[in-house]
Amino acid sequence: MLISMMRETDSTKKFMELFSELEYCIEDDQKQKIEEMNTLMNEMDKEEFKFIFSVELFNKIEEMIEEKKVTLENVILLLSCTGYWMELKDIWCYPFKYSLLNKRLEKMIIDENEKKKEEKNKMLLTDLCKFFVLWNHDDVPDEFLSITVPCLLSAASDKEDSKEAKKEVEIALLALSYIFNNDIDKELYLEEIKEIIQYHQEHRNLTTLAYQSAWQFLINRFWKDKSLEEVITNELHFAREATRELEDLSKSVDWKKKEEERVNKTKEVLILIRWLEFDKDYFPYCHSWNEELSGLISRIVQVLRASRDNCKEISRQCINSLREAADKRVVKIDYLLKEGIIVLFFDEIKQSTLDDDILWNCLFFFLNISRRLKEEEDEKEEEEEKTAKRKVFEMMEEEGYEDCVECFNENFHFFEQ
Structure with a gap:
């Protein structure tokens, strides 16, 4: 009720105008418009986000993918940007879970993961996992953890010093930090997350948000596994x-x-x-x-x-x-x-x-x-x-x-x- 009663603001109006123009643009122009949308999202408050991101909008994106009116690369860019800001600003957007886009995303992750090693597009799978976790918040189905967690930890382990690489690491760790209540076998994550944290302690290679997110992922596991206290308190x-x-x-x-x-x-x-x-x-x-x-x-x-x-x-x-x-x-x-x-x-x-x-x-x-x-x-x-x-x-x-x-x-x- 609160969401439907909110009036359109200048920011939401401009965002929707840019979004409606995406399907009529060439790929490079789509990227430019998404960058403009990203700038707008930085300035939006919670109610503006909730006003924009509805089941209908996500279903529209799924339709644009199906009809090849927007490239998958640009959809990933758009949803990574929006997921990033919504997580950083602590905004919970439940409509995504019930959208056709979420169903498409689940299928794409499973299909890509089942490919033979030499045929698998690791970069694509990582990107799909990033915004799948970002948009599902703490409700990632258990059957996807064995795919998404190693994939995101691998992306977060990138030690390249470029601005672009740091941003990708930041988003991967931010996504991991929102995996809350699921039981995850320590063998699936512990050595990798320890190495990420310890490497930063020595080299200061992570952004402030990335480092906080790495710790939060580990603390989230601490709730159910008290044996982690020695690692968390005395080792790290x-x-x-x-x-x-x-x-x-x-x-x-x-x-x-x-x-x-x-x-x-x-x-x-x-x-x-x-x-x-x-x-x-x-x-x-x-x-x-x-x-x-x-x-x-x-x-x-x-x-x-x-x-x-x-x-x-x-x-x-x-x-x-x-x-x-x-x-x-x-x-x-x-x-x-x-x-x-x-x-x-x-x-x-x-x-x-x-x-x-x-x-x-x-x-x-x-x-x-x-x-x-x-x-x-x-x-x-x-x-x-x-x-x-x-x-x-x-x-x-x-x-x-x-x-x-x-x-x-x-x-x-x-x-x-």
């Missing part, structure tokens, strides 16, 4: 790398710029948000405490302090990540006190402009703290931890939150809904 040093990336990205953000002035987020802001989102997903599965993890949490606190006045989306993601971190017993209460995180959450919850989502996560943060402060009495505690607990209780009482948190504990089922 996730926390150290995430800390450095957040620090570098933070330097590119104009923190004084008001929220309403950020009509379109910069690519750096979008990638920073992606890092924070999947840091949040990492914390629930982390069971090892070290100085690198301490540094990551400290960096998230710094980003929160910088963003809290003028960049609500970044601030929200920081709060979400810290809420998850506070739930883990490896993150000691005395550490939360030393970093000023508890005081920072007190300050956040006092703000009159707090939105419901931020308030919800702040309350959950205190719920986690309260639960951890009241752990079983027969547990052996260090004196330092006991002192920290007493200090937190005093702070919560001073702020008037202790009774409130007790109420939250009694009604915990409400927050789980």
Whole structure:
């Protein structure tokens, strides 16, 4: 309903004009128009994307392929561009799944993969896999994983230093990062993704987005395979790398710029948000405490302090990540006190402009703290931890939150809904 009610904008109108002209152009002119469409997509917001990309549009592309009014190469270029921007801007476009184009794409991948090795067009198969995964998001059928994952990892392993090669690697890794819940045998990916990450750590050959995407693909596997913690934490040093990336990205953000002035987020802001989102997903599965993890949490606190006045989306993601971190017993209460995180959450919850989502996560943060402060009495505690607990209780009482948190504990089922 929301999509159908949206009015056409100058950007969507111009995009559709260019699209309608594609079938009447020669191949080179098609490429030029697609480049213009790519520029427009960079400037579009979520609702504009959703307004454009419908089942009807995808079916029209399939018809143009069937009637040879557009080359397959240019269709791949168009859908790679659109998939790239939609993933980067976190836009979910479900109509593709139900389109004739998706059915054609599935068949093309299977047919190409079944060809003999000497007849197989590896470049074509890789391109087909890229935008098949990009457009299907986290709903890639299991039967396609044995084709798409090795193909995309192979493309992502390209170490050529040209701008074009880096872009292809970036898109391949971005596609991989959106394979979420599927079970994938470690033999299908682990050594390859480790090599990609380690090579970048030594040579810095990947773009910022490509490197983040490589890590996200690996963390997505961590959810179901806890044995990966040794590789992620001690071999590849996730926390150290995430800390450095957040620090570098933070330097590119104009923190004084008001929220309403950020009509379109910069690519750096979008990638920073992606890092924070999947840091949040990492914390629930982390069971090892070290100085690198301490540094990551400290960096998230710094980003929160910088963003809290003028960049609500970044601030929200920081709060979400810290809420998850506070739930883990490896993150000691005395550490939360030393970093000023508890005081920072007190300050956040006092703000009159707090939105419901931020308030919800702040309350959950205190719920986690309260639960951890009241752990079983027969547990052996260090004196330092006991002192920290007493200090937190005093702070919560001073702020008037202790009774409130007790109420939250009694009604915990409400927050789980």
